[in-house]
Amino acid sequence: MSYCPLRRQTLKCTVRTPPPSNGAISAGNVPRRDANIDVMSTSHPRISARVSAITESATLAVDAKAKALKEAGRPVIGFGAGEPDFPTPDYIVQAAQRACAEPRFHKYTPAAGLPGLRAAIAAKTARDSGYQVSPDQVLVTNGGKHAVYQAFATLLDPGDEVLLPAPYWTTYPEVIQLAGGTPVPVVTDERSGYLASVADLEAARTERTKVLVFVSPSNPTGAVYPPGLVAEIGRWAAGHGLWVVTDEIYEHLVYGDARFTSMPVAAPEVAERCVVLNGVAKTYAMTGWRVGWMAGPADVIKAAANLQSHATSNVCNVAQAAALAAVEGDLSAAARMREAFDRRRLTMTRMLNDIPGVICPEPQGAFYCYPSVKGVLGREIAGRRPGSTAELAGLILDEAEVAVVPGEAFGTPGYFRLSCALGDADLEEGITRLGKLLGQGQLH
Numbered sequence: 001m002s003y004c005p006l007r008r009q010t011l012k013c014t015v016r017t018p019p020p021s022n023g024a025i026s027a028g029n030v031p032r033r034d035a036n037i038d039v040m041s042t043s044h045p046r047i048s049a050r051v052s053a054i055t056e057s058a059t060l061a062v063d064a065k066a067k068a069l070k071e072a073g074r075p076v077i078g079f080g081a082g083e084p085d086f087p088t089p090d091y092i093v094q095a096a097q098r099a100c101a102e103p104r105f106h107k108y109t110p111a112a113g114l115p116g117l118r119a120a121i122a123a124k125t126a127r128d129s130g131y132q133v134s135p136d137q138v139l140v141t142n143g144g145k146h147a148v149y150q151a152f153a154t155l156l157d158p159g160d161e162v163l164l165p166a167p168y169w170t171t172y173p174e175v176i177q178l179a180g181g182t183p184v185p186v187v188t189d190e191r192s193g194y195l196a197s198v199a200d201l202e203a204a205r206t207e208r209t210k211v212l213v214f215v216s217p218s219n220p221t222g223a224v225y226p227p228g229l230v231a232e233i234g235r236w237a238a239g240h241g242l243w244v245v246t247d248e249i250y251e252h253l254v255y256g257d258a259r260f261t262s263m264p265v266a267a268p269e270v271a272e273r274c275v276v277l278n279g280v281a282k283t284y285a286m287t288g289w290r291v292g293w294m295a296g297p298a299d300v301i302k303a304a305a306n307l308q309s310h311a312t313s314n315v316c317n318v319a320q321a322a323a324l325a326a327v328e329g330d331l332s333a334a335a336r337m338r339e340a341f342d343r344r345r346l347t348m349t350r351m352l353n354d355i356p357g358v359i360c361p362e363p364q365g366a367f368y369c370y371p372s373v374k375g376v377l378g379r380e381i382a383g384r385r386p387g388s389t390a391e392l393a394g395l396i397l398d399e400a401e402v403a404v405v406p407g408e409a410f411g412t413p414g415y416f417r418l419s420c421a422l423g424d425a426d427l428e429e430g431i432t433r434l435g436k437l438l439g440q441g442q443l444h
């Protein structure tokens with residue numbers, strides 16, 4: 001036992017003596033490398049096992065490839081985008097411009113966010129979903145994705161299992177594993193409209209299960225859980241002492257008769273173990289501004305804020321000013337985008353279902369279609385016979401110059417995700433090209 005300077009307490013830890021100083025100024029107290037040590041012979045891998053296990057985000061990769069081809073002059077139509085094809089509303093941009101000109105916005109903010117923004121997020125959450133939180137139950141993060149990271153880093157210990165309904169958003173399993181957890185996919189398909197039932201979840205639960213991930217409206221499927229099922233799942237989770245990480249980033253993008261329901265409101269018994277994730281990216285077309293948040297029990301938010309204080313300090317002060325204008329404003333810009341996505345999802349679903357071998361349930365929310373293309377796999381298309389959707393997506397990009405994200409990225413091979421966040425004319429042209437190419441397979 002010795003005194004550990006890092007923790008300022010007595011515990012079992014190794015205290016290394018710094019190398020003798022030669023008087024030269026070195027970088028902090030980093031020991032100098034001995035010139036006789038052959039660095040090539042070290043048995044340590046260059047990249048840690050934890051990080052080398054992470055795969056590149058497939059959705060970003062497809063989007064980047066499509067954009068690169070476009071820049072090279074190819075008439076590529078990209079269905080990979082996970083972001084609204086609209087500019088950020090003017091009043092939000094103007095708020096940021098004003099902030100840029102004010103020196104106080106050139107400084108750090110408290111790590112957990114501008115107090116005014118935390119309060120506005122709490123008020124907006126009560127207004128939009130009915131979930132009541134106080135400002136100290138809100139942590140402003142660097143985008144919704146960072147809120148996902150913070151939530152799992154704060155909740156998980158090695159060995160904890162996380163129930164993850166699939167198809168899932170591609171980031172979830174990576175972040176869960178990075179936090180030491182084990183993602184346990186609960187696979188759903190088009191026959192249930194991609195909805196997991198309590199029975200499906202219960203079948204996957206073990207005594208190591210700590211968290212359930214709940215994303216409604218869903219990326220990639222556009223599924224929206226009906227209020228009764230949200231309440232049932234919330235009560236089930238509470239009954240088993242599970243935590244719920246619920247992602248509400250698409251809350252304002254629901255269509256037809258579908259209704260967004262917030263889990264801690266539908267099932268108040270789970271609220272003390274529920275973390276709500278959200279952000280400005282999708283509702284206000286603000287993907288590049290990088291402002292998200294997590295809301296939940298004060299102890300979890302405080303712990304996550306401690307982590308954030310060492311990881312990133314605060315979110316960009318000017319971007320927080322923009323987010324404040326967004327969440328304090330009305331939802332009219334979101335309503336206009338919703339109208340466009342609604343029209344496009346219907347066109348896309350109809351056109352996809354007209355392609356032989358493709359089955360596309362009508363998405364009820366978000367801005368994606370998630371058709372099954374299992375009926376196309378194995379057919380000969382343009383002289384090739386793709387055996388996986390990853391291969392088929394490559395062939396489609398080569399032959400039809402259309403970019404789609406294969407279901408492998410979402411834990412369910414046999415499917416594609418197509419985003420509706422592109423102009424109506426491009427959308428129709430892209431699906432027409434897809435139909436012509438996949439239709440060829442019919443002839444063989």
Ligand SMILES: Cc1ncc(COP(=O)(O)O)c(C=O)c1O
Nearest residue numbers: 082143144145169219279281292
């Ligand atoms: C389900 C879901 N959650 C969170 C995010 C994160 O959004 P951002 O980091 O852009 O705020 C996304 C983005 O695609 C998403 O689809």
